[in-house]
Amino acid sequence: MNVLTPRELPELFAALAAPGARVLAGGTDLLVRLRADLRQGRKVPSSLVRLDGLEELCGVAREPDGALRLGAATTHAGLLAHPLVRVELPVLAAALADLGSPPIRNMGTLGGNLCTASPAGDTLPPLMVLGASVELASAAGVRRMALADFITGPGRTRLAPGEIVTAVLAPSAREFAVRHFEKVGRRSALAVAVVSLAALLRLDARGKAVEARLAWGSVGPTVWRCPEAEAALLGQRPTLTALKRAAAVVRARVQPIDDLRASAAYRSEVAGNLLLRLAAL
Amino acid sequence: MKLSFILNGATVRLDAEPDRRAVDLLREELGALDVKEGCGTGECGACSVLVDGVQKLSCLMLAAQLEGRTVVTAAGLGTAEKPHPVQRAFAEHGAVQCGFCTPGMAVAAAGLLAENPAPAREDIRRAVSGNLCRCTGYVKIIDAVEAAARELAARKGKTEDAR
């Protein structure tokens, strides 16, 4: 495989136009997969096109509408170190803080996490509750779409051939008083989520929820939302009683699977129980 | 491709396949046998090196990604005469048993101390959480990193007193 390091977007698009070319960001998903493919005699790309030579794909900036623009090739550690991410997107920062391990966070990127589109991808539930969108670019131009539309299934996205994710646009969560992310895994570092929950609650002056956004990871083929549980929280203070009622709604509706990490029954129990944590916030 | 980077303080120039894994290049072409391969899939941290001062996994990097970088392996942290405080502390605190995880641990610890010279115990635990050790149970490793941080602080105090 050839490895190319374009310095500008047009050069990148030209490189991606070659047959068998593949984007290489941090390599923490791709290089693991390619090695397995090589060993099993499966086809591998003819060239890998690096993103880390393009400064415009890295870093955090403020958009005119107030949202934060997170460069797709920014590493998890780079995002975590950024004050705007910590202050305005704490639900994302919490997920990044426990993603993989320190070296994985030093190498892995946000764009890579989205494009891998794993059911256990840790940045996905927080970005979903934030209402984030993605900016995509190719030789044909730039387009934006909601993250919820971009990810279509496990490992599947709307990325067109020759197209890359250039940035994630995430509206600030400052007006949400309750912001929470929690991942349950088999251990604390290097753990693939067994179940995760990202939650944002907007409260009125009396502490009652006027908006609830909940998103779970690892309980379905992609991030799972539960409008019925969100509705159950509206007009309520997030007390244990109210949260238990919403948790029952979650357990009745969630349809996780058994796998080597956990049983479906355990997952649905935990998917509900994770909500109870909001009572303590 | 023609490749050039700094390895443990010395400039190296060589011809390499751009998709050669960095761990293979370092071990097989450059003799850096202190870089260990445990899992080859990012899970164990044994292959850790500092790239421009940041802990990375050489099993998930390609030769082309080393171009123009400064790479430090465990052996490059210090010498037998002038060991890095982490190297000395690992030896003195029984933080080494079979030794297979040690180079990666030392690299992770040195990376931490460069960024945070006075880490809390919890910071140390987090900093080495990407490095697996099958022998020690980690306690002595964390003790050693704490001791190294103390030594660094004492050295710094001394140079400041001398001024």
Ligand SMILES: Cc1cc2nc3c(=O)[nH]c(=O)nc-3n(C[C@H](O)[C@H](O)[C@H](O)COP(=O)(O)OP(=O)(O)OC[C@H]3O[C@@H](n4cnc5c(N)ncnc54)[C@H](O)[C@@H]3O)c2cc1C
């Ligand atoms: C030991 C280990 C532990 C891990 N733990 C976790 C964890 O706890 N949680 C978690 O969510 N993930 C985890 N991961 C998975 C992985 O680290 C993350 O998904 C990471 O964010 C991937 O980013 P990357 O830059 O390394 O992607 P790469 O491996 O470089 O790329 C992944 C895929 O996305 C494509 N791609 C990358 N960037 C773009 C872009 N901007 N535009 C278009 N396509 C692109 C690539 O072509 C490739 O198909 C772990 C991985 C390892 C090896």
Ligand code: FES
């Ligand atoms: S060999 Fe690289 S992380 Fe295990």
Ligand code: FES
């Ligand atoms: S000392 Fe043996 S693996 Fe750590």
